Amino acid sequence: MGKIKNKIRTSLYITILRDVRNKLGITNNEYYLCSLIYKLSLKTGYVNWAPEYLAREVGVSEEELYVILDNLIEKKLIWADSGTKHLSVTELFSEEL
Numbered sequence: 001m002g003k004i005k006n007k008i009r010t011s012l013y014i015t016i017l018r019d020v021r022n023k024l025g026i027t028n029n030e031y032y033l034c035s036l037i038y039k040l041s042l043k044t045g046y047v048n049w050a051p052e053y054l055a056r057e058v059g060v061s062e063e064e065l066y067v068i069l070d071n072l073i074e075k076k077l078i079w080a081d082s083g084t085k086h087l088s089v090t091e092l093f094s095e096e097l
Contacts (some may be wrong), residue, residue, distance in 0.1 A: 014039070020096045024077065030068050033058050034077055038089045038097070049085035 015033045021031045036057055040047045057063040069087075072078040077093045080086070 017096075024075070024093070026072070026075065026077070026094065027068075029058055029060060029064075030072055030077075033065075033068055034072060034089050037078065037087050038094060040062045040087050046081075046084075046086035046088040049080075049087060 002078065014032055016028055016031050016035075021028065026029070026034070033054065037047050051062050051065055055062045058065065058068070060068065069078060070078065073080055075092075076090055079088050079090050
C-alpha cells in the first residue's frame with residue numbers, strides 16, 4: 001500500500017509555464033488551480049467540488065479559493081456546473097498545455 005500511495009503522491013506535480021501563464025493573464029495560484037483541476041479530471045473530465053481540498057492543495061484559504069475560481073470562470077478558463085458541483089478546465093487552458 002505504501003508504494004501505491006507514494007506513486008499517487010509523486011505523480012501529481014504541477015509545473016508553471018511562465019509563458020502560458022503570462023499569455024493567459026493569470027497568477028501563479030490561478031495557474032496552479034487550473035492545472036490541478038486539469039490533472040485530477042483526466043479520467044472523468046471533471047472534478048467534484050471540494051473547496052477544503054482544493055484550497056489546501058493550492059495553499060490558500062477557502063475565501064481566497066472562491067476569488068480565484070470566480071476570476072478563472074470570468075476568464076473562461078474554468079467551467080463550473082452549479083447543479084452537479086463539477087469543475088473542469090476549458091479548452092482555453094487545456095490547449096495551452
